[in-house]
Structure formats: structure tokens, C-alpha cells
Amino acid sequence: xxxxxxxxxxxxxxxxxxxxxxxxxxxxxxxxxxxxxxxxxxxxxxxxxxxxxxxxxxxxxxxxxxxxxxxxxxxxxxxxxxxxxxxxxxxxxxxxxxxxxxxxxxxxxxxxxxxxxxxxxxxxxxxxxxxxxxxxxxxxxxxxxxxxxxxx
Amino acid sequence: xxxxxxxxxxxxxxxxxxxxxxxxxxxxxxxxxxxxxxxxxxxxxxxxxxxxxxxxxxxxxxxxxxxxxxxxxxxxxxxxxxxxxxxxxxxxxxxxxxxxxxxxxxxxxxxxxxxxxxxxxxxxxxxxxxxxxxxxxxxxxxxxxxxxxxxx
DNA sequence: TCCACAGACTTGACCGATTCAAGAAAAAGC
DNA sequence: GCTTTTTCTTGAATCGGTCAAGTCTGTGGA
Numbered sequence: 535x536x537x538x539x540x541x542x543x544x545x546x547x548x549x550x551x552x553x554x555x556x557x558x559x560x561x562x563x564x565x566x567x568x569x570x571x572x573x574x575x576x577x578x579x580x581x582x583x584x585x586x587x588x589x590x591x592x593x594x595x596x597x598x599x600x601x602x603x604x605x606x607x608x609x610x611x612x613x614x615x616x617x618x619x620x621x622x623x624x625x626x627x628x629x630x631x632x633x634x635x636x637x638x639x640x641x642x643x644x645x646x647x648x649x650x651x652x653x654x655x656x657x658x659x660x661x662x663x664x665x666x667x668x669x670x671x672x673x674x675x676x677x678x679x680x681x682x683x684x685x686x
Numbered sequence: 687x688x689x690x691x692x693x694x695x696x697x698x699x700x701x702x703x704x705x706x707x708x709x710x711x712x713x714x715x716x717x718x719x720x721x722x723x724x725x726x727x728x729x730x731x732x733x734x735x736x737x738x739x740x741x742x743x744x745x746x747x748x749x750x751x752x753x754x755x756x757x758x759x760x761x762x763x764x765x766x767x768x769x770x771x772x773x774x775x776x777x778x779x780x781x782x783x784x785x786x787x788x789x790x791x792x793x794x795x796x797x798x799x800x801x802x803x804x805x806x807x808x809x810x811x812x813x814x815x816x817x818x819x820x821x822x823x824x825x826x827x828x829x830x831x832x833x834x835x836x837x838x
Numbered sequence: 839t840c841c842a843c844a845g846a847c848t849t850g851a852c853c854g855a856t857t858c859a860a861g862a863a864a865a866a867g868c
Numbered sequence: 869g870c871t872t873t874t875t876c877t878t879g880a881a882t883c884g885g886t887c888a889a890g891t892c893t894g895t896g897g898a
Contacts, residue, residue, distance in 0.1 A: 558894055560846065579884085597847050599885070604846090615769030620884055634811060637818070645809045657797045659786060662829035666789070671821045677814035710865055710874065731855080749876050751856070756875095772855060840898085847892070856882085863876070868869100 544568050545589075555608040565589040566601045570611050575624030576642050582623060616642065616671065632670040638679035645672060696720055697741075707760040717741040718753045722763050727776030728794050734775060768794065768823065784822040790831035797824060 548564040557563065565586035583598040602623055605611040612626040616635050622642060632645045657665055675683060700716040717738035735750040754775055757763040764778040766785060771792050784797045809817055827835060
């Protein structure tokens, strides 16, 4: 705390990032962006709404979806959609990392890209295809569920 | 056509496969298995229900889901769930191939595995993780949508 | 500083995919 | 053929997410 307004810094930063992306600066957008950035990532819309609410006071679920879409389109947020789970969001890091998903509990964590640049895998597809991204999802059991499974 | 009952052959084959998997042989199961095997693959539950109906006469959507789950669990069918689309099913080929999905129209097609064995990619994860499968999904534009996009 | 307007938020209805639950029907073993 | 157990049918419910209409609010210009 160097200044009386230190607590506002994250908000000012969020506002700056929105402005830089050419977006209007609104309370819901700042709050959601802070919620996404402030966590370890991988939170669903409803959880983000709750966290953003602590900042703005109130926020509809619909607005949360709107904001998340806008932020995703603007490249500030990355959404990860895993079959059977609600979409989860994290701050965009532009590092093309991948994900591990636990089949038992749904736990999701990052996995460093195994090869390098994006798309980090070359598909064997005709030239006419425009391949923009390769998403790799590893499925298996997290340490906890693995232990539980072998114990039973 | 070598015998009068030649038309029943696919059904007999389906029955045999169900029996081999230790499953009860029922009309819905044979019909759905035939529908999955007989197509190029990648059909959703509702479409499979329609096709199976042509064989059984009637079949509830619920039964279709039950059957598809049973067949998937038995390893006879592979389900592919892509975010934003209903689950699609294809005959299990045990060849660890991957998928390309068109962002514009949802079109899905197989892509040969780029590396080899499954899981064909080694994740950088602690040993305690039990990694069972690596699913690679390529996102982009199919030839048709690519042409449409560049034309506008 | 005030105004006007495009864009964003709230509320509430709606939707598609899938699952749950209860009772009827039908395989498989005896 | 009879019994048991699983599977199928019907109908309701759930869940994540979207659509639509009206109100509110940033933002740029007067």
C-alpha cells in the first residue's frame, strides 16, 4: 500500500486493458476481468459471476455470459469447453498450453505444450482446410481419484 | 446374395458382436449398432435414432441414449463430444485417430493420428497422474466455409 | 458541462441435449 | 413355460446457455 487508492489498482488495470482492447469500460466488465485474472483460472460462468458480484454488488448471469463472450472475442480471456462440463475461463496467456481433465471428478489443470508453436501438431488434412488451432485434452485420473480408485 | 436370408446378415453380425461383448441382444441394440456401423460415422443420437427406427419400427430417444452408452462402455462405439454440438458417435476402430471441427458449420471429420501409439502425445505431468488418453481436436474452417468466408 | 445515441445490462422466457424415475415389456437361464 | 433381471417406454425434470424486450449508461460531440 503506497497510496490511499492502492486497492483500486487492479480495477484501474482492468479498465486500462479494456480500453486497450477498444471496449467500453463498464463495472461488470472490470469485475469479471478481475475475477478471471485474479484466480488460478478455470472457473465457470456461475463462479465468476459470484466473484464479480463481490466487486460490483450485483450482476446478472446473462451479463456474465455477455461479458465473457466479449472478453473472449477480444482475446483477453480464453474459454475451455470440456465435454460434460460447463465452459471454464482463464486469463489468456498466448502460450498455447493444453489441459488435463480428470474423468472422475472433472478437475482441470494446465499442461505445458509438448511441442512448441501453435498449432503445435500438424494434421494430415487436405490443403483446402484452414487449421487454426490444435486443442489437446488429456483424459485420465487425477492423483486423488487415482488413489481412491485403486483403494476400492 | 447367396442365401434367402442374406438381408439378415448385418443383423446377425450385430447380434454376434453384442453377444461377444457379453451384452443382451435386443432389437434396439442391434438396430443402433447397425446404424452406427453402417454410416460413415459421426452421427448424433437423434439421427441414429431415426436410422435405427427404420429397422426396429420404433425406438424412444431415451432408449437410444441408453443403448449408445452401453455400446460405448462395451467398447463397440466411440463417442466424440465437441463443445457446442451434440455428442456424435462412430464405430470404434481402436486406431486413436483425431478430429477436425469446422468453427463455422460444425462439420467434423477424422484426422489420422500424427504420431502413432495412444496416447500419442506425452504430457508433462507429475507421475501421480494416470493419463489414459490424449484427444486432439483441430479447429478451423472446412473448405466450404473457408471459401464462403474469403468471398465475403 | 450537457446531450444524444449506440452499446451494455436486467429480467424473464425459452431451448436443445441429456438424464431421472416409474412402470411395462422382453431376454436369458432353469 | 416360468422367473428373474435387464431393458424399453413414457413423461417429467435438469442444466448450461441463448433470445428478446426494455431500461440504463458510457462516450464522443455540441
